[in-house]
Amino acid sequence: MLFLPLLLSAAPVCADTTKHFDIEEAVVVASPKETRQLRQQPLSVSLFDAGTLNNRKAGALKNLSAYAPNFYMPQYGSRLTSACYIRGIGSRINTPAVGLYVDNVPYVDKSSYDFSFQGIERVDIMRGPQGTLYGRNTMGGLVRVFTADPITHHGTDVSAGIGTGWQQRAMQRHAAFTTYLHPANRMGLSIGGYYEGEDGYFKNQATGKKQDASEAGGARLRWSWRPTDVVKIDWTASYEHSNEKACPYYLLGNTSDFAQGYNTAANGAAIGTLEQNRPSTYRRGVFNTGIGVEHRLPKFTLSSITAYQRLDDRLFMDQDFTRQDIFSLCQKQHANTVSEEIALKSPTSNSRWTWTTGAFGMYQSLRTDCPVTFYSEGVDYLNTQIGANLPTQPAISIAFTGNDIPFAARLKTPSVNAALFHQSTVKLVGGLSMTLGLRLDYDYRKLDMTSGAEGNGTIPYHFGMSMGQMQFATDLEADASLNSSLSHHSWQVLPKGALNYALPRGLGNIYVSVAKGYRAGGYNIQSYSDLSQQLLRRQMMLGVRQYSEQTIRRIPDEVIPDAKKDKIIAIMTGVLDRITPQAPDASTLYYKPEYTWSYEAGIHHNLADKMLQLDLAVFCMKTRDQQIARFAQSGMGRVMVNAGRSRSTGVEVG
Numbered sequence: 001m002l003f004l005p006l007l008l009s010a011a012p013v014c015a016d017t018t019k020h021f022d023i024e025e026a027v028v029v030a031s032p033k034e035t036r037q038l039r040q041q042p043l044s045v046s047l048f049d050a051g052t053l054n055n056r057k058a059g060a061l062k063n064l065s066a067y068a069p070n071f072y073m074p075q076y077g078s079r080l081t082s083a084c085y086i087r088g089i090g091s092r093i094n095t096p097a098v099g100l101y102v103d104n105v106p107y108v109d110k111s112s113y114d115f116s117f118q119g120i121e122r123v124d125i126m127r128g129p130q131g132t133l134y135g136r137n138t139m140g141g142l143v144r145v146f147t148a149d150p151i152t153h154h155g156t157d158v159s160a161g162i163g164t165g166w167q168q169r170a171m172q173r174h175a176a177f178t179t180y181l182h183p184a185n186r187m188g189l190s191i192g193g194y195y196e197g198e199d200g201y202f203k204n205q206a207t208g209k210k211q212d213a214s215e216a217g218g219a220r221l222r223w224s225w226r227p228t229d230v231v232k233i234d235w236t237a238s239y240e241h242s243n244e245k246a247c248p249y250y251l252l253g254n255t256s257d258f259a260q261g262y263n264t265a266a267n268g269a270a271i272g273t274l275e276q277n278r279p280s281t282y283r284r285g286v287f288n289t290g291i292g293v294e295h296r297l298p299k300f301t302l303s304s305i306t307a308y309q310r311l312d313d314r315l316f317m318d319q320d321f322t323r324q325d326i327f328s329l330c331q332k333q334h335a336n337t338v339s340e341e342i343a344l345k346s347p348t349s350n351s352r353w354t355w356t357t358g359a360f361g362m363y364q365s366l367r368t369d370c371p372v373t374f375y376s377e378g379v380d381y382l383n384t385q386i387g388a389n390l391p392t393q394p395a396i397s398i399a400f401t402g403n404d405i406p407f408a409a410r411l412k413t414p415s416v417n418a419a420l421f422h423q424s425t426v427k428l429v430g431g432l433s434m435t436l437g438l439r440l441d442y443d444y445r446k447l448d449m450t451s452g453a454e455g456n457g458t459i460p461y462h463f464g465m466s467m468g469q470m471q472f473a474t475d476l477e478a479d480a481s482l483n484s485s486l487s488h489h490s491w492q493v494l495p496k497g498a499l500n501y502a503l504p505r506g507l508g509n510i511y512v513s514v515a516k517g518y519r520a521g522g523y524n525i526q527s528y529s530d531l532s533q534q535l536l537r538r539q540m541m542l543g544v545r546q547y548s549e550q551t552i553r554r555i556p557d558e559v560i561p562d563a564k565k566d567k568i569i570a571i572m573t574g575v576l577d578r579i580t581p582q583a584p585d586a587s588t589l590y591y592k593p594e595y596t597w598s599y600e601a602g603i604h605h606n607l608a609d610k611m612l613q614l615d616l617a618v619f620c621m622k623t624r625d626q627q628i629a630r631f632a633q634s635g636m637g638r639v640m641v642n643a644g645r646s647r648s649t650g651v652e653v654g
Helices: 050-055 061-066 376-388 525-553 562-579
Strands: 002-009 044-049 098-102 120-127 141-147 155-164 171-181 187-198 214-228 231-245 281-296 301-317 327-345 353-369 372-374 395-400 405-412 415-427 432-453 458-467 470-479 482-502 508-519 594-607 612-624 627-631 638-642 645-653
Touching: 044 050, 044 612, 050 120, 061 120, 372 376, 376 395, 376 405, 395 525, 405 525, 432 525, 458 525, 458 562, 470 525, 482 525, 525 562, 525 638
Parallel strands: 098 141
Antiparallel strands: 002 155, 044 120, 120 141, 155 171, 171 187, 187 214, 214 231, 231 281, 281 301, 301 327, 327 353, 327 372, 353 405, 353 415, 372 405, 395 458, 405 432, 415 432, 432 482, 458 470, 482 508, 508 594, 594 612, 612 645, 627 638
């Protein structure tokens, strides 16, 4: 890659290189829960300060995948699928398995994980379950991002770049700035913004335009005030907007029956190229804000974090990925999340007993509108599939009569989470200490679903039947409306225990630990279309059955006696029953929580006056009711299901 960077900073550069600092000694960040430095605690962790992030050009969280052991954030091509994996635990869809906090503010929705770094002071990647202190969806681990304190930082940072990407196919550009102001004594304000864009690498052969171009921009504000030596107030706010075209899909050959006649070399089709007739896009807007208040009292420190997050996104996808006009998906999400956490922790001066205790509450409202539309060629494909399953004796024909079949749905999935937690560390003898923690976690979620055909709620279709000399045909309508309401709740007890031995002369520590984590259950809202289609097929068959029976009953007795009518209806009913789907069950959309017990042993070792730091961990994770993503039965999209049990073991060296 050819890349031309520009970096300007008014921050002073320290010339003293004779003393070596631990990252946590040189960079002081406020954490309302931890009572000791992370590398002194019994857990596996990777720390990145601002200098390390700049040297490694880590402009986003996903760029740290190459530097943090057992941390992986794949680039699927869209910020929508910004999943984090730690120790192989993660999720591409639905609820995350790795938690994210930015300036102690929780990011609840996985879709907001992929954001650009601005004025970042430190990133902590904590591996293994962190459920005792951080609750649900931290089963794999936790990522904490801290921005620079505007009180202690000065000047302005500006960066800009332009270049070409892979095989010089795409022009890339970015610009960012962060300025630090001090409007009053003990007060600081940081203001930053960024823009990044990319022309895209792959051309859509159907439209002649770049398929994967993208643009994103945003702003971040942080205000800090220290009215006294023991009171600290921090307010942060950020907004990010991104507009992305769909990531490319290569067609490696005939992918389905409806592609026959097009995707073949004989017809001159470019197998292995990207060809979609409708442009696919993804737009996302994320607003985050939070205010943190900390008051240091003689016997404890009181912290309060109040946060709000709003997510608005729109996904439109040509889901057949071909030049043909088969079907598309549009998904609009609107999420509002409010959370409050109050924590108390012991003073750092406590030598023998340190502790943290607190309470957490969160409410999220999520509304999803997700219409699926089958176009003319999609209707033809559905008619072909229906016809292949119809009997020949009696001869039955069923086909949709409209050019389009629009399915619409509105799904509301509010959720509530509340918890009480406590963790204590007691020094035993010598350098040996013991940590015990417990969290009581309550999770509630609900699904209100309204779906069906757009317009009057019915879909027209044609029915014909031939049985001997009896023949009839008619146009009918089927109602595919599906209304359902579900709710689930669960209580979780999340313990943690650890033994930690501090090595003499500040050489590090050796530890063993055991902890439990869990990931909340949820609803596969992606499957509403499958349920609606199942209901539609059922209603169509029931309509055929009702019409046929009524028509046969109206035949004069002198033409067909009642006894023979009963026999004909019985034969017809038996045939239709075999091809009539069962009534859809909305409860199948729910998947259960998953649980993990983690067993870990490790060492943090400091060498050469902390110029060399060695982190080694050995772990075993046992998971029950594991949540696994698979394709839906229809093959259209992914759903989450619960598997049985799994076990993963590994070694981490950093």
